[in-house]
Amino acid sequence: MESHVISYLESQRRGAQWELFLRSLAVSLQNWAPSDTLRKLMRDAGVHTGQDLVLPTCETLIDLEAAANEHWTRMGWGFVKIQEQHDCISITHDYAPLEAVFGREAMEWVGSFLEGIYQQWFVFLGAGDGLQVQQVGVSDTGALSYKFGR
DSSP states (O other), X not given: OOHHHHHHHHHTOOOOTTHHHHHHHHXXXXXXXXXXXXXXXXXXXXXXXXXXXOOOOOSSHHHHHHHHHHHHHHHTOOEEEEEEOSSSEEEEEESOTHHHHHOGGGHHHHTHHHHHHHHHHXXXXXXXXXXXXXEEEEOTTOOEEEEEEO
């Protein structure tokens, strides 16, 4: 494992005071609502969070990545890599505590929380309604992948 990853993980050791509550909540939510509804709920919560996590003016994707990573580092929510592709912008978020807290089975819907945050940030930066952030996958290591585009 790369030394910067090990350093990051060591710096993120936190108490587990919320894990039992949040995991139980996730199980209850999954029992009460279909995944589509949970995705909408988490995306909406993410949009509200994105409004609270104010970004500075960002002129480039490098600026956006740096501003986002300032928030994520402060909160202990991993880090993001934002890259321009030929048909979209790819967003890869590593080490968010979502799987550790909610469980692997919740990853089908809980990643929509970050989807909503990134969507709100792009709206703040001037993106129109035709451009959307969409979750496209979760890796075996728990990295969440999104695309921003049409």
